């Protein structure tokens with residue numbers, strides 16, 4: 001408490017950005033101090049009104065320090081916030097792309113303005129268009145659906161299973177001769193069951209696009225997520241792992257996919273720097289977009305990338321501590337994790353027998369100030385009104401005007417298994433800055449509540 005006051009006084013005399021950062025860190029240790037006092041106190045945890053707020057916060061910003069500050073200053077002082085030219089020699093995005101590709105174990109990376117833009121580039125990279133079908137999990141973020149529709153292709157939903165990611169069996173059932181790709185979305189810090197997915201995809205010659213927006217830095221065996229399939233995308237929006245507020249990236253080791261994606265991100269044209277990476281041009285100019293990353297974004301991401309390993313390590317360790325503390329509960333059904341070592345630890349997930357029990361469990365946990373809820377951050381796409389009604393930006397949009405596009409039916413009947421999984425799972429958020437005491441407190445609360453509601 002004394003340190004906190006000192007910090008506050010110092011901050012009011014000299015309110016630098018550093019002080020601001022120190023103060024946001026204090027919010028965490030403040031929570032820990034309150035928690036300790038509360039646990040040492042006489043009253044039982046659940047009944048106390050003094051339980052501090054356990055706030056997982058936003059991961060990336062908790063790691064901001066003078067590295068981001070320095071990199072941003074370099075861009076400002078050089079007067080060159082644009083990636084290709086300026087009065088100085090801009091290198092932030094260029095370097096970030098090289099470092100990011102290396103980190104992910106891929107040959108090429110492309111920095112773009114968002115994860116959504118990255119998906120549009122990846123779909124363009126794969127040459128997907130009208131007449132093609134793309135298999136998308138029924139529970140994921142909007143962009144995995146919109147990128148298919150924007151390309152004029154048809155989204156076909158597959159259910160999720162207890163991995164909370166696409167069910168490989170349903171993926172295989174949904175393949176038709178027109179299926180060009182599957183989007184394997186690694187949701188909520190946990191990876192898809194990549195072995196069967198890759199096997200089925202190769203067997204049917206279906207491309208694999210990995211959406212790693214919610215699992216940046218996660219891995220599958222010795223590979224980083226995004227380098228397992230044909231092309232991977234990432235988001236650097238504030239809710240994800242490392243962040244620049246907005247931002248995204250595409251990685252691939254395929255020079256053709258890379259050139260097409262790089263062209264799409266810049267009006268369909270290509271700069272020499274990309275060809276220096278992927279070799280002589282293989283594609284003619286076509287109509288593209290402007291999804292170029294700014295040097296300011298590249299500066300922040302370059303600094304954040306140096307800390308990605310420690311972000312993931314801290315989050316993962318806290319997630320593991322909580323999983324380890326509850327896995328011995330008799331009968332508990334945890335999220336199935338195809339590679340628990342590769343999970344980033346964004347949350348801890350377990351399944352109750354039905355929705356009513358799940359809701360009671362969440363209520364009880366929240367009563368104990370545990371950040372519990374339903375699965376979050378995505379949408380049950382097939383039951384959204386605009387999806388059911390196949391609404392695109394023009395009524396004659398090719399996606400839904402092919403014979404198959406007219407015939408396909410979305411709605412609850414195409415995703416019953418997904419709706420069931422969604423209704424039964426409890427999510428408990430994990431924070432990178434949780435202390436062992438917070439982890440213990442959460443474990444105790446889950447154990448208590450789980451036994452009382454089942």
Ligand SMILES: *Cc1c(COP(=O)(O)O)cnc(C)c1O
Pocket residue numbers: 113114115116117140141143144185211213214234235236237246247248377
């Ligand atoms: C956030 C997210 C995106 C889109 O990223 P933005 O940077 O917000 O455009 C795509 N897919 C998934 C799974 C996401 O969670």
